[in-house]
Amino acid sequence: MRGFAAFVRKEITEIVRTWRILVLPGMALLFALTGPALAKYTPEILRAVAGDQLGNLKLLPPTYLDAYGQWIKNLSQIVLFALVIIYGGLVSSERKSGTAILVLTKPVSRSAFVIAKAVVHMAFVALTIAVGTALTWGMTAAMFPSAPGSALWKSTGAWLAFAVLFVGIMALLSVLVPSQAGAAGIGLGVYVVLGLASLWKPLGTYSPAGLSGAPASIAAGHDVAVLWPILSAIALAAVCVGAAAALFRRGEL
Amino acid sequence: MSHAIEIRGLTKVYGAKHALRRVDLTVPEGSVFGFLGPNGAGKTTTLRMLTGLGRPTSGTVRVLGHDVAMADNAVRASIGYLPDVPGFYEWMTAPEFLRFAGGLFGLRGRTLDDRVTVLLDLAGLTGVRTRLGGFSRGMKQRLGVAQALVNAPRLLMLDEPTSALDPMGRKDVLDMLASLRGRTTVFFSTHILSDVERICDTVAVLDRGRVVAQAPIEELKARHSSRKVVIEVASGADELAAALVGEPWVSATTRTPEGGIEVTVRDMEAAERAVPALIAARGLGLHRMEAGEVGLEEVFVELVGGGSQ
Incomplete structure (x- = not known):
């Protein structure tokens, strides 16, 4: 257990001391600071760019929900794609560099190695997104007359369950596929498949596939039931990490 | 142990x-x-x-x-x-x-x-x-x-x-x-x-x-040194070396810096019988005949042969 704790500390320190601290937090910070401003001034920007071409088309005045929608759109596309690419090498990069060998010939089991990585990075994503969400909320409150937080936190919570699922999926793929790019390619394929699967109502209602579109609907102020998709996403993430640990234990290094 | x-x-x-x-x-x-x-x-x-x-x-x-x-x-x-x-x-x-x-x-x-x-x-x-x-x-x-x-x-x-x-x-x-x-x-x-x-x-x-x-290591070297014989004669070392090459119990011969002959043998008993007879037949004076010293390198080369990569 002490070896596990030392490895967890290493993972956390590695995040703080390498490029990892710049990418996801940098994206979250950028989107949190610019999203509400972009939402507020989009109509004016459009009017300035399009001029008379808008004709009689009336642009509705922006609300705090537009800012939330902007935040969720950025998370669902850019941040999720970044997660898939970054975590495509979660385990395989340590195999390739030889660092896994030095760790795994010491009293750290292979299961602990995989689980520690997955849990630390799930927590890192959750913390980053929580801070980004709080910033988004604050920026929105500063730019709009009112900014009730309920839709923002609910939609981000639903997206976070989807993101945790993808960290689990990428942990599994990074054990199965030696190449980071290869694992990321398959991860993006899984994202597309889940998006298509959500079109079939039973899957959209009860499976993680429902989380591919639900956060945007919640951010837009709609009432969407996401309990089952969230629970199934978390359960599937746990299954993926468990499978990754089992496969890593059985394979050769 | x-x-x-x-x-x-x-x-x-x-x-x-x-x-x-x-x-x-x-x-x-x-x-x-x-x-x-x-x-x-x-x-x-x-x-x-x-x-x-x-x-x-x-x-x-x-x-x-x-x-x-x-x-x-x-x-x-x-x-x-x-x-x-x-x-x-x-x-x-x-x-x-x-x-x-x-x-x-x-x-x-x-x-x-x-x-x-x-x-x-x-x-x-x-x-x-x-x-x-x-x-x-x-x-x-x-x-x-x-x-x-x-x-x-x-x-x-x-x-x-x-x-x-x-x-x-x-x-x-x-x-x-x-x-x-x-x-x-x-x-x-x-x-x-x-x-x-x-x-x-x-x-x-x-x-x-x-x-x-x-x-x-010492045992390994001793095991392989029993397959080497160093011979020194008063004269006619070249003639003796040429004669040794044709013997069936000899696998290789080399000359030592001191003018002697180092013989790698396949059958030590045959060597012990034949070497004195070859020297006597040519009328050469035998100065020294003893088991050769081998280093680990020679043992290694002998064990892994020429087929190593």
Whole structure:
């Protein structure tokens, strides 16, 4: 257990001391600071760019929900794609560099190695997104007359369950596929498949596939039931990490 | 005597390639054991099986009395391992890596501080604050040896530990390994014969996946020196050398710097009968005839033959 704790500390320190601290937090910070401003001034920007071409088309005045929608759109596309690419090498990069060998010939089991990585990075994503969400909320409150937080936190919570699922999926793929790019390619394929699967109502209602579109609907102020998709996403993430640990234990290094 | 390592019938197959073929090997506890072999002989594969990084196709591997296939953290807590090309976290410094490695063994506090200080000194890295990404291969190799010792292991396994070191670094590492004799079992693979001759008490030679010899070094050399005869005659050495080449019990002849003839023989009894007769028949005066001295290099070349890669 002490070896596990030392490895967890290493993972956390590695995040703080390498490029990892710049990418996801940098994206979250950028989107949190610019999203509400972009939402507020989009109509004016459009009017300035399009001029008379808008004709009689009336642009509705922006609300705090537009800012939330902007935040969720950025998370669902850019941040999720970044997660898939970054975590495509979660385990395989340590195999390739030889660092896994030095760790795994010491009293750290292979299961602990995989689980520690997955849990630390799930927590890192959750913390980053929580801070980004709080910033988004604050920026929105500063730019709009009112900014009730309920839709923002609910939609981000639903997206976070989807993101945790993808960290689990990428942990599994990074054990199965030696190449980071290869694992990321398959991860993006899984994202597309889940998006298509959500079109079939039973899957959209009860499976993680429902989380591919639900956060945007919640951010837009709609009432969407996401309990089952969230629970199934978390359960599937746990299954993926468990499978990754089992496969890593059985394979050769 | 108990054994630190016991390998029985170990076979490893990668696709169509037999990396190891029914390898049997025992390493006595407390010994400094050299695992010799040319490149591609299967040394690294054997070490991977010993550390549990690879899985045998068949056979059993026991380390410190435990089957490696069933080994848990308790066994890994008693071994130290250095791979042939150690991989480090490049963002760490040497003290940080040693502290991390010690932490994986549950070391902390004063014990860990003292261990890190001693090992940095041993590796010649005291005061070096460069990140590991900027280390030379030799510095990484020395740090690799240090991290393998962080838990004061009962069994230290090293894969080509001196291959990236300069002569001074090599001497330091070999002296350090020799100083562990009797306290820690040291098992190291290498193709550098002089390293083995310098510090090992026992050696095994691996060739194309098979152990072709295992014995204490002196015994191995004695076994093979009985196949060499050095002859010195008063005159006519060239004539005698030419005559010896045609004898069925002779496999090779070379001239020594002193003008004598070194004969590699297939049958020592036949040589002992025939050599005096050949000299007498030519009327040459016999000055000396004795068993030749062989070095480990000659034994190695003889064992692995010309088929090594």
